[in-house]
Amino acid sequence: MSDITSFGGLAASGASDLFQILRDGRPRTRTELADLMGLARSTVTLRIETLLELGLVGFVEESVSTGGRPSSRIALKSGSKVVLGVDIGASHLRVAVTDLTGHGLHRTTRAIEITEGPEAVLGAVVELGNELLQESGRTATDLLAIGVGVPGPVEHRTGRPINPPIMPGWNGYDVPGYLEGHFHVPVLVDNDVNIMALGERNAAWQDVDDLIFVKVATGIGAGIVSSGRLQRGADGVAGDIGHIRVHNGTQAPCRCGNVDCLEAVASGPAVAAKLRTFGLEARTGEDVVRLVESGNRDALRAVRQAGRDVGEVLSACVSLVNPSAIVIGGSMALTGEHFIAGIREVVYSRTIPLATQHLQIAQSSSGLDAGVLGASILAIHHAMSPQRIDAMVLGLAEPVAG
Amino acid sequence: MSDITSFGGLAASGASDLFQILRDGRPRTRTELADLMGLARSTVTLRIETLLELGLVGFVEESVSTGGRPSSRIALKSGSKVVLGVDIGASHLRVAVTDLTGHGLHRTTRAIEITEGPEAVLGAVVELGNELLQESGRTATDLLAIGVGVPGPVEHRTGRPINPPIMPGWNGYDVPGYLEGHFHVPVLVDNDVNIMALGERNAAWQDVDDLIFVKVATGIGAGIVSSGRLQRGADGVAGDIGHIRVHNGTQAPCRCGNVDCLEAVASGPAVAAKLRTFGLEARTGEDVVRLVESGNRDALRAVRQAGRDVGEVLSACVSLVNPSAIVIGGSMALTGEHFIAGIREVVYSRTIPLATQHLQIAQSSSGLDAGVLGASILAIHHAMSPQRIDAMVLGLAEPVAG
DNA sequence: TGTAATTAGTCGATGAGCGACATAACCAGC
DNA sequence: GCTGGTTATGTCGCTCATCGACTAATTACA
Numbered sequence: 057m058s059d060i061t062s063f064g065g066l067a068a069s070g071a072s073d074l075f076q077i078l079r080d081g082r083p084r085t086r087t088e089l090a091d092l093m094g095l096a097r098s099t100v101t102l103r104i105e106t107l108l109e110l111g112l113v114g115f116v117e118e119s120v121s122t123g124g125r126p127s128s129r130i131a132l133k134s135g136s137k138v139v140l141g142v143d144i145g146a147s148h149l150r151v152a153v154t155d156l157t158g159h160g161l162h163r164t165t166r167a168i169e170i171t172e173g174p175e176a177v178l179g180a181v182v183e184l185g186n187e188l189l190q191e192s193g194r195t196a197t198d199l200l201a202i203g204v205g206v207p208g209p210v211e212h213r214t215g216r217p218i219n220p221p222i223m224p225g226w227n228g229y230d231v232p233g234y235l236e237g238h239f240h241v242p243v244l245v246d247n248d249v250n251i252m253a254l255g256e257r258n259a260a261w262q263d264v265d266d267l268i269f270v271k272v273a274t275g276i277g278a279g280i281v282s283s284g285r286l287q288r289g290a291d292g293v294a295g296d297i298g299h300i301r302v303h304n305g306t307q308a309p310c311r312c313g314n315v316d317c318l319e320a321v322a323s324g325p326a327v328a329a330k331l332r333t334f335g336l337e338a339r340t341g342e343d344v345v346r347l348v349e350s351g352n353r354d355a356l357r358a359v360r361q362a363g364r365d366v367g368e369v370l371s372a373c374v375s376l377v378n379p380s381a382i383v384i385g386g387s388m389a390l391t392g393e394h395f396i397a398g399i400r401e402v403v404y405s406r407t408i409p410l411a412t413q414h415l416q417i418a419q420s421s422s423g424l425d426a427g428v429l430g431a432s433i434l435a436i437h438h439a440m441s442p443q444r445i446d447a448m449v450l451g452l453a454e455p456v457a458g
Numbered sequence: 459m460s461d462i463t464s465f466g467g468l469a470a471s472g473a474s475d476l477f478q479i480l481r482d483g484r485p486r487t488r489t490e491l492a493d494l495m496g497l498a499r500s501t502v503t504l505r506i507e508t509l510l511e512l513g514l515v516g517f518v519e520e521s522v523s524t525g526g527r528p529s530s531r532i533a534l535k536s537g538s539k540v541v542l543g544v545d546i547g548a549s550h551l552r553v554a555v556t557d558l559t560g561h562g563l564h565r566t567t568r569a570i571e572i573t574e575g576p577e578a579v580l581g582a583v584v585e586l587g588n589e590l591l592q593e594s595g596r597t598a599t600d601l602l603a604i605g606v607g608v609p610g611p612v613e614h615r616t617g618r619p620i621n622p623p624i625m626p627g628w629n630g631y632d633v634p635g636y637l638e639g640h641f642h643v644p645v646l647v648d649n650d651v652n653i654m655a656l657g658e659r660n661a662a663w664q665d666v667d668d669l670i671f672v673k674v675a676t677g678i679g680a681g682i683v684s685s686g687r688l689q690r691g692a693d694g695v696a697g698d699i700g701h702i703r704v705h706n707g708t709q710a711p712c713r714c715g716n717v718d719c720l721e722a723v724a725s726g727p728a729v730a731a732k733l734r735t736f737g738l739e740a741r742t743g744e745d746v747v748r749l750v751e752s753g754n755r756d757a758l759r760a761v762r763q764a765g766r767d768v769g770e771v772l773s774a775c776v777s778l779v780n781p782s783a784i785v786i787g788g789s790m791a792l793t794g795e796h797f798i799a800g801i802r803e804v805v806y807s808r809t810i811p812l813a814t815q816h817l818q819i820a821q822s823s824s825g826l827d828a829g830v831l832g833a834s835i836l837a838i839h840h841a842m843s844p845q846r847i848d849a850m851v852l853g854l855a856e857p858v859a860g
Numbered sequence: 861t862g863t864a865a866t867t868a869g870t871c872g873a874t875g876a877g878c879g880a881c882a883t884a885a886c887c888a889g890c
Numbered sequence: 891g892c893t894g895g896t897t898a899t900g901t902c903g904c905t906c907a908t909c910g911a912c913t914a915a916t917t918a919c920a
Binding site for chain 2: 908910911916917918
Binding site: 209218219265266278280282283285287288289290291292293294295296297299300301303312314368369371372373375376377378379380405406407408410411413414415 | 611620621667668680682684685687689690691692693694695696697698699701702703705714716770771773774775777778779780781782807808809810812813815816
């Protein structure tokens with residue numbers, strides 16, 4: 057009764073360990089790799105040959121000599137394989153094809169209404185996905201995995217949304233099942249803010265292991281990366297900071313039933329509502345951004361106050377998890393420095409210096425692409441996991457052995 | 459230039475992997491272990507023999523048969539080795555000797571003033587440590603490691619306190635250096651709340667992977683365990699919730715310079731100060747506990763309100779990290795259900811149901827021992843790390859080979 | 861008391877990984 | 891442009907952890 061992972065010798069020559077090191081995209085020499093893994097150089101050479109045969113790695117030309125024979129540099133080769141990154145929002149859908157390094161090839165957007173339910177929205181995902189594959193000259197067989205972000209709580213293990221407040225009809229829906237039925241590859245689903253945190257970290261904060269990504273748009277949420285790992289919490293709803301209480305005394309009612317929730321005070325629609333009391337025309341966060349860009353004083357002031365309110369909640373977050381970076385994304389972040397200035401003002405005054413001395417607070421650099429990039433990363437992480445690499449190596453070894 | 463970990467074959471026969479499984483204290487059969495590790499039973503047998511020779515594991519008598527030859531059950535054997543757990547408080551010192559399963563053998567307390575500085579306090583630690591070793595019939599050679607908790611921020615890597623507000627003279631002091639000079643074993647230092655979180659989890663919440671331990675005493679702090687790992691943050695000051703702002707409008711000044719910090723409102727001394735305005739005699743959290751136990755109405759009301767204030771901050775923590783348990787410790791927890799009722803009242807009303815449906819809020823069960831137990835766990839984790847077990851196995855192999 | 865069931869100990873075969881040595885490629889200086 | 895120093899690569903026999911299969915031991919139950 058032995059399992060499949062062993063067939064005489066060890067699992068799969070451990071080539072996947074080597075591969076995981078190359079995942080960061082940096083080219084390495086054999087000696088570097090040997091040091092990094094604590095193995096002999098000759099062993100590393102053998103493992104590299106396995107990965108070369110699989111087409112997973114390749115040589116980089118630039119051979120730099122330090123006085124002797126120049127070392128050949130080995131790096132991850134994306135090959136022809138691709139993944140799909142899907143970012144489902146309340147009112148729009150964004151899909152991207154990326155190679156295995158997470159670099160975007162093609163992307164596209166479509167207006168949808170998430171309230172139309174899972175079949176309608178996921179049907180659009182299938183359409184856009186197929187279009188993109190065709191545009192980038194790939195076939196369905198080149199696709200390795202799909203990552204999906206949805207605007208609500210998800211049980212990451214099963215990929216099913218759980219009681220999502222703004223996604224009627226999606227509760228418990230088998231999102232991976234639908235997409236796997238059309239693409240026949242693994243589908244990973246997570247909260248949209250979580251994948252944005254992944255995307256942003258991969259794009260601009262590779263060396264930062266403790267990071268909080270905050271999305272301020274129609275809703276407000278945070279994705280937390282601690283010790284380099286995404287924190288989902290016990291029920292997968294960690295980072296739901298939109299309903300933490302703030303105290304500016306307006307008793308603003310929130311859709312959750314409470315009052316003075318951050319989301320009822322500082323979200324795009326909340327700021328827009330406040331601006332309407334000044335006789336300004338505004339409904340969404342985008343409207344607010346437009347008013348700020350036009351230089352409207354009331355809008356500026358309201359945005360800065362919203363920043364302060366977000367800052368109040370974030371100062372608590374900083375005290376609790378002590379991150380080294382906070383990245384602000386979502387439509388409200390597009391108001392530029394005014395919003396972030398309000399955040400900084402409160403965070404740096406309401407937190408002990410020890411926690412803020414190395415803290416950076418910055419605007420999202422990947423902007424609207426953070427979601428699809430993060431979704432791709434999620435898919436790549438799965439497609440390139442040690443288990444799957446081992447399986448590929450085994451697939452290479454078996455025909456030879458048989 | 460190869461390193462010491464390899465001398466011809468593999469590092470150390472991988473016996474440490476096996477040992478790590480047995481660390482939970484549960485006895486296992488060979489077949490169970492083989493399944494758990496994905497290795498052949500014969501291999502497991504060989505590894506067990508190595509650990510038997512080292513005296514690290516042993517057989518458990520009770521042999522249960524399921525219809526055939528009864529399996530022999532293998533379990534961790536604490537042997538004669540011990541560790542010291544040290545819990546340094548603002549005004550008292552607690553030291554315990556425990557075996558390698560973390561079970562206490564002897565413990566003792568002494569009144570100290572942390573303001574007397576590191577040499578005086580650590581001198582007392584050395585005295586008490588030696589006394590305890592003698593009492594439990596162990597010698598210095600039986601000691602494997604020391605774990606220490608201090609009431610302030612610590613750089614865990616070096617064991618040096620960093621700008622601790624209530625520990626004048628300790629800033630940057632080499633705590634491990636002092637103790638290693640006397641005991642000649644590794645010394646691990648961490649924040650007191652962090653080790654209490656470790657101790658509490660080990661004592662009563664072994665199966666809970668997401669837990670927040672909150673200490674409410676002279677100060678207020680939290681230790682966060684996420685995905686089974688202690689979260690220290692980027693600078694090692696995660697969980698410092700004492701200076702998060704609460705809003706009951708009293709503008710209470712805090713020693714940190716801000717107003718309305720949780721610590722200025724709900725800590726032992728803060729509640730005591732409030733009770734003095736009612737003409738009651740109270741200075742510390744212990745005084746408050748005494749008044750509550752005597753049934754004083756004002757004290758009851760003040761404690762419940764303090765619970766609500768703590769609950770306000772904890773509801774933000776729940777939204778952010780989504781734990782499955784919150785454990786309340788520290789002197790204020792000794793006021794019994796009144797304090798925790800206030801916490802529950804606010805947390806369950808100010809947090810979305812999704813995050814609280816499986817949330818438990820409970821009083822610390824290990825009480826005053828949480829600190830020393832956690833410190834021991836910290837020491838044991840280090841003393842029993844894969845690297846150190848590998849080294850022990852090597853030490854066994856080398857004389858034979860040489 | 862015998863038989864089925866289950867666990868434990870033993871041993872030859874296998875191959876991942878190692879170190880050592882020979883070879884290849886490049887630089888600098890004469 | 892040759893030559894010696896330097897650094898990287900390729901090759902090969904050896905070692906030992908691990909495997910699977912077989913045998914021995916121990917119990918339950920008919």
